[in-house]
Structures are given as C-alpha cells and as structure tokens.
Amino acid sequence: MTTGRPQFGIDTAQHQQTWAQLLEHVRFAEDAGFDGIWLFDHFKALYGDPNGPCLEAWTLLAALAAATTRIRLGPMVTGMTYRHPSMLAMEAVTVDHVSGGRVELAVGAAWFEQEHRELGF
Incomplete structure (x- = not known):
C-alpha cells in the first residue's frame, strides 16, 4: 500500500508555444x-x-531543469525509435545531473508514422 500525499503533474505539450511561453507555464x-x-x-x-x-x-x-528548482521533469513517453538507446541514456543522465536528480524517464513505442517518414526513421 502506498502512503503519502497524491502527486499532480502537468502535460505541457511544447508545440505551438515559444520558449518564453513554456518557461512561464513551467515556473507557474x-x-x-x-x-x-x-x-x-x-x-x-x-x-x-x-x-x-x-x-x-x-x-x-x-533548459527547464536549469530554470527550475523543485519540480520533476520528463517526457510523457520517449519514442524508442527516435534515438539509439545509448544516446537516450546519455541525454537522460545529463538532464538528471542538470536537474539535481529530478528526471523521470518513460519509454515506449513511437506511433506517429508520418513523423517517421518525414524524418527518415
């Protein structure tokens, strides 16, 4: 049985937003x-x-890890077909170091076929 308070996060899909808008949302x-x-x-x-x-x-x-102090950060799901596993591991470790250990890593299948075709994956 898990104890403690419920935790709440926000999905802030970063399309159609500028860096300044995203930073404002995350700091909020x-x-x-x-x-x-x-x-x-x-x-x-x-x-x-x-x-x-x-x-x-x-x-x-x-960038968000460097601009925040407490909130946990991560992808909703990282598509395993987009990056070599060792590259993804280094990216996650780097962000975890920048954030002081606040990274959450979720991996799964990437489903957007059009994106795969356009990017040559």
Missing part, C-alpha cells in the same frame, strides 16, 4: 506546487500550424 506550475511537468517527444507539431514552433523534448528538458 512549480510555484503553484505541482509535482511534475511532462513534455511530449515529437519533432513536429501534432496539431495547429505544421510550421509552428515545436521544441525538441530532451534539449528543452535540460
């Missing part, structure tokens, strides 16, 4: 007491303007 979540912030691991926007901003998840997680 941290100040409001949320426990985690989760990004999606895609390289193009899934809705809205296909040419709109869509910041890469692991680079963005490193």
Whole structure:
C-alpha cells in the first residue's frame, strides 16, 4: 500500500508555444506546487500550424531543469525509435545531473508514422 500525499503533474505539450511561453507555464506550475511537468517527444507539431514552433523534448528538458528548482521533469513517453538507446541514456543522465536528480524517464513505442517518414526513421 502506498502512503503519502497524491502527486499532480502537468502535460505541457511544447508545440505551438515559444520558449518564453513554456518557461512561464513551467515556473507557474512549480510555484503553484505541482509535482511534475511532462513534455511530449515529437519533432513536429501534432496539431495547429505544421510550421509552428515545436521544441525538441530532451534539449528543452535540460533548459527547464536549469530554470527550475523543485519540480520533476520528463517526457510523457520517449519514442524508442527516435534515438539509439545509448544516446537516450546519455541525454537522460545529463538532464538528471542538470536537474539535481529530478528526471523521470518513460519509454515506449513511437506511433506517429508520418513523423517517421518525414524524418527518415
């Protein structure tokens, strides 16, 4: 049986948002007491303007780790077909060091076929 208080996080899909907007949302979540912030691991926007901003998840997680102090960070799911496993491991370890141990890692199958075709995966 798990004890303790429930934990709450926010999914802040980073497409159609600028760095400044994302940083504002994440800092708000941290100040409001949320426990985690989760990004999606895609390289193009899934809705809205296909040419709109869509910041890469692991680079963005490193930047957010440096800009926050308490909130846990991670991808909702990292698509295993996007990166070699050893590259993903190094990215996660790097962000974990930058964040002081606040990274949550979730991995799974990447499903967006169009994205795979366009990026040559």
